[in-house]
Amino acid sequence: MPSVFTTPPPLEDGSQIAIVAPSRPIDESHLDRACARLRDTFSLEPVVFESARKDWEWLRENPRARAEDVMEAFEDPSIRGIIAVTGGDDQLRVLPHLDPTRLTASPTRFFGYSDNDNLRLYLWKHGIVSYGATLHPTLTVDPEIHPYIERYLNRAFFERSLGVVEPAPEWTDEWFDFDTGEPRDWRDNPGRTWHGEARVTGRLWGGNFSIVKWHLQTDRFLPPADELDGTILALETSEDVPYPREVRYTLRTMGERGLLERFDGLVMGRPRTHSPGLEWEPPADYGEQLRDEVLSVLAEYNPEATAVFDVEFGHADPNVPLPLGAKATLDPTVGRIRIE
CATH class of the missing domain: 3.50.30.60 (LD-carboxypeptidase A C-terminal domain-like)
Structure with missing residues (x-):
């Protein structure tokens, strides 16, 4: 494995978190709902990057632009976290457009799973720890965020480690x-x-x-x-x-x-x-x-x-x-x- 793994520093109350779409997009209503929950439940300030506002046809035709959004989010010193809007089925096409030096120069907490595990395995290869959550469905489903999800998202956002992972009831x-x-x-x-x-x-x-x-x-x-x-x-x-x-x-x-x-x-x-x-x-x-x-x-x-x-x-x-x-x-x- 890489000789050194970096766990990017935790976020703080009021930290900016980039919203990117390295995979598929989501409805504007779902995007707004998730951003509101980031603000109201976790006191984080979402910064919506260009890819997160694009439709699927544009995203499908522009894997390089999707990669660029991810790299720009990593490089922006005001951004403390990055979260993918949702999963999909073609993020493998984004990976060839990534420059690992731009990702490792300023390790940032990246959140994504499903199709975003493509990017997370890429980060693993370059020694960066990343976390499994997306805007949708993690922060959009149910009338309220499930308390179990909220507990461990709080740890993933704001603590050095998740600690003991207890079974859910x-x-x-x-x-x-x-x-x-x-x-x-x-x-x-x-x-x-x-x-x-x-x-x-x-x-x-x-x-x-x-x-x-x-x-x-x-x-x-x-x-x-x-x-x-x-x-x-x-x-x-x-x-x-x-x-x-x-x-x-x-x-x-x-x-x-x-x-x-x-x-x-x-x-x-x-x-x-x-x-x-x-x-x-x-x-x-x-x-x-x-x-x-x-x-x-x-x-x-x-x-x-x-x-x-x-x-x-x-x-x-x-x-x-x-x-x-x-x-x-x-x-x-x-x-x-x-x-x-």
Whole structure:
């Protein structure tokens, strides 16, 4: 891994936070709603960059301009944080236009997940810790910000580390209806599932399963294999809800490439089991099937790894802005995750 990782300094009350769109745009109403919550709940001052006001056609045709907005936000000394408006499916096209010297000269807290894990893996390769949250849906859904999300966003914005990541009391993967504004149905949290007995500490690498798969396929922005030694793989499956066997196939290829054995641990986000427009109907035990497939690959390629499943990060709610590049400690003896 990079010899030195930098955790950008925390924000303060009244700090300016750049709003950029390195992936897709969002509706103006959603943008306004999220900016108001940044001001009212977190006492931050959003600065909306040009890309965040553009439509998808313009963004699709201008990956270089999207990259430029990100770099300008990093370079602006008045900006203390940067948050992506939402995810998407083509941020991989933005990465070739980034200049790492412009990003590393003034490390700034970057927030994004889903498609933005492309940029976060790029930052990881250059030794910069980044956090998993976006304007939408993190700061737009529900009548009020879920208190669990608010607690860990406060830590991600204003503290040096997230500390102990406690299980949430409830969870949901329902879509929020902005037309009615009605609260979503929440289910009791059944808890996390642990595998292995060893207490392990390592830097987090990974993110959205689809994005990790793209980077394995393109092999343009992966770190050298030995830089993954002793790290902890973080994976979440997003609203794509892939077939469990597809996750097994990808992890198996990582095993065959000699990558999977390099991780000391694995953190799997609680999977979504519902998403409009899916071409298949995930079974009620989708999460259990996914876990079994992952464990089958670990048993073959990395049987000593410590793993924990159904962690609060990714596309199910509520979630933690899990920081890639930060040190995580997985302690199965007490069932605790700590992020430093």
